[in-house]
Amino acid sequence: MRGGVRAAIAICALTSCVRGPLDVETRFPALERIRGHHLDEATPYFWPRDGSLALFFCRWPEGSEIPVALPVGATADETRAIEAALRTWEGAGLGIRFRRVAPGEEQLSLLLADESVPTAVGEGVGSSIVDCRLDGDPGAVAGGVLDAEITNALVRIARRTPKDFRGRDKLLGPEQQTGIALHEIGHALGFQGHVSSGDTSMILSRDDVTARGRAALKGERPQDPTLRALYSLPSGAVIRRVPLPPARTEAVDRLAEVAARGGLRGPFVRVGDRDGRVFWRDSAGEEYGVTVADVKKLLREPEGLVLLPEPAARVLISAGSAP
Ligand SMILES: [Zn+2]
Numbered sequence: 090m091r092g093g094v095r096a097a098i099a100i101c102a103l104t105s106c107v108r109g110p111l112d113v114e115t116r117f118p119a120l121e122r123i124r125g126h127h128l129d130e131a132t133p134y135f136w137p138r139d140g141s142l143a144l145f146f147c148r149w150p151e152g153s154e155i156p157v158a159l160p161v162g163a164t165a166d167e168t169r170a171i172e173a174a175l176r177t178w179e180g181a182g183l184g185i186r187f188r189r190v191a192p193g194e195e196q197l198s199l200l201l202a203d204e205s206v207p208t209a210v211g212e213g214v215g216s217s218i219v220d221c222r223l224d225g226d227p228g229a230v231a232g233g234v235l236d237a238e239i240t241n242a243l244v245r246i247a248r249r250t251p252k253d254f255r256g257r258d259k260l261l262g263p264e265q266q267t268g269i270a271l272h273e274i275g276h277a278l279g280f281q282g283h284v285s286s287g288d289t290s291m292i293l294s295r296d297d298v299t300a301r302g303r304a305a306l307k308g309e310r311p312q313d314p315t316l317r318a319l320y321s322l323p324s325g326a327v328i329r330r331v332p333l334p335p336a337r338t339e340a341v342d343r344l345a346e347v348a349a350r351g352g353l354r355g356p357f358v359r360v361g362d363r364d365g366r367v368f369w370r371d372s373a374g375e376e377y378g379v380t381v382a383d384v385k386k387l388l389r390e391p392e393g394l395v396l397l398p399e400p401a402a403r404v405l406i407s408a409g410s411a412p
Pocket of ligand 1: 272
């Protein structure tokens, strides 16, 4: 899966860092009251449309009871780790809860992988794929807020570390797995990217993540002002809007028109450690997407936006209609 367009999205490895000094407190002064948050270091979601690039945050709706299915085949220790992570997030003051449902009915899927998991930046101990759905007319931004919310997320938690250069790996213990679950569910809740320091499960250091897992297993409830800051803003809050030459957003503009004519569901937006993605789904679940290349660079130079239509989207755009 490494290197492919689809693999290069919405995934983290606890090994890479996307730093994005967004200066969020200038845009949202109320955030000053949340001490110790690092929302500035988040990677925002990107929505390129009609000669403009919007950078925005996306999260689950206010007061969500997120339907979650626990992994099939989890051991007692693994179940304890995941439950501790879920309870920690429920106690973090975000206003969200989790409702256990039967497999197939969930919006947050949790999977256990026997070995390490592939991510956009190599093998890792966890990964997440998070869909932010835009609704209404996402070109029209009312009060600086897009009609956007997370609708689905898929989290993978590894049972073993990636193999070292000798081909050896190690079993991940309960404290490590709880930390990984905390971290990946944090992405599933809408925080993308990583922070370099501070009291948050979204920290880059694997030792710090494990320490938070240890605390959660003991029944302590480590707080997370960074996620609280995210949840203090409305989902879809626009951080910046960058005007661009119309040709820069043409790939999404043309796909959006075909999708509207063909009644495709979307747009959905993802952002990962390397790339972002904008896509629509047809009734059979087939996806038609455009890759938003190199989000790290895009944060520094939004006017350098590069959109790469995936093969299925190219077919749709050149045909001018949905199948
Ligand atoms: Zn991560």
